[in-house]
Amino acid sequence: MIATRNRRASLLRTLARLDVPGGPPVIVVDNASADGTAAAVRAAHPRVRLLELPVNAGAVARTTGVRSAGTPYVAFADDDSWWEPGALGAAAALLDAHPRVAVVVGRVRLAADGPEDRVTGKHRAAVLGSSPGAPGPDVLSFPAFAAVLRRGAYLAVGGFSPLLFFGGEEHLLALDLAAAGWQLVFAEEVLAWHDPAGRDRPSPQRWAMQTRNDRLVDWLRRPLRVAVGGTGQLARRALTDPAARSALAGLLRRLPAALRARRPVDPQLERRFRTALRPLDEPPAPVSRPAGR
Numbered sequence: 627m628i629a630t631r632n633r634r635a636s637l638l639r640t641l642a643r644l645d646v647p648g649g650p651p652v653i654v655v656d657n658a659s660a661d662g663t664a665a666a667v668r669a670a671h672p673r674v675r676l677l678e679l680p681v682n683a684g685a686v687a688r689t690t691g692v693r694s695a696g697t698p699y700v701a702f703a704d705d706d707s708w709w710e711p712g713a714l715g716a717a718a719a720l721l722d723a724h725p726r727v728a729v730v731v732g733r734v735r736l737a738a739d740g741p742e743d744r745v746t747g748k749h750r751a752a753v754l755g756s757s758p759g760a761p762g763p764d765v766l767s768f769p770a771f772a773a774v775l776r777r778g779a780y781l782a783v784g785g786f787s788p789l790l791f792f793g794g795e796e797h798l799l800a801l802d803l804a805a806a807g808w809q810l811v812f813a814e815e816v817l818a819w820h821d822p823a824g825r826d827r828p829s830p831q832r833w834a835m836q837t838r839n840d841r842l843v844d845w846l847r848r849p850l851r852v853a854v855g856g857t858g859q860l861a862r863r864a865l866t867d868p869a870a871r872s873a874l875a876g877l878l879r880r881l882p883a884a885l886r887a888r889r890p891v892d893p894q895l896e897r898r899f900r901t902a903l904r905p906l907d908e909p910p911a912p913v914s915r916p917a918g919r
Contacts, residue, residue, distance in 0.1 A: 627652075627654075627691040627692065627702055628652070628654050629685070629687035629688045630659065631657035633661075639706075640703065643708040653674070653676075654674055655677045655687040656677065684788075684790075684792035685790065689780075698777055698778070701773070701774040703771050707820045709818055710817035713817050714816075717730040717774035718774070720811075724759065724760065728810060729800075731749065732812075732813060732817055733749070733750070733812070735818075735820070751763075751906060753904070761811055765800070765812050767796065767800060769820075772818040779803060783803055787846075789880055793839045798843050804898075841857055847889060848890060849893075
């Protein structure tokens with residue numbers, strides 16, 4: 627399932643790899659593109675199920691796609707990523723064999739020269755250990771395009787949040803699934819390729835959106851001291867940084883809604899999430915493993 631907006635050429639390259647005879651059904655959710663994306667998909671890939679949204683719904687477009695899927699599992703892809711042949715079958719086999727697993731996260735290789743994404747290194751290092759009975763290391767942070775999900779679990783926790791819109795939305799989903807007792811695991815044998823269509827470094831606008839959402843996740847699910855501290859740091863940076871001012875303004879506009887939806891996770895899950903966010907080269911903190919669902 628792919629959510630896209632105004633990236634027609636990149637999407638068509640991705641669909642050329644995913645929409646193949648004998649392959650799994652493909653759903654494209656178009657976030658009100660203005661570049662002819664929908665017409666191009668209909669013309670070049672008539673087998674693809676195309677859902678056209680009247681407005682840009684951000685990451686929530688993925689939830690529209692998940693709701694429309696008729697399969698127990700859904701694999702996400704971006705319009706600049708695709709799955710290695712056989713990867714989705716391997717992920718489905720893991721989900722079949724492990725009913726407590728909600729998300730299988732694959733390793734990621736960059737298509738330009740083939741190195742692995744740095745997030746994959748963190749997952750392979752098993753910084754969170756492995757839950758009892760899990761088929762691989764636990765994860766609490768992942769790129770959506772490298773995830774295969776149990777559809778019922780995703781919908782039960784509400785999917786991606788409209789409050790976040792786009793940018794870092796996976797963090798909130800991971801916390802909500804883990805709080806509901808589901809396992810999220812890394813699988814070495816499941817491979818996703820990524821050929822970023824945008825710039826290597828995030829633009830100031832993208833940084834502001836990501837930072838806004840990181841602080842919103844703090845207010846939604848993390849301890850009050852974390853939320854207040856993170857917002858305070860952002861406010862200080864906003865004194866001299868226009869991108870930080872944009873992030874802070876967006877946070878303050880959404881803060882009343884975030885407070886109404888605030889449900890802090892338990893201390894054990896918070897410790898694990900904090901460890902998951904720590905860069906790989908930082909000294910690891912002790913992590914308690916969950917007792918199971």
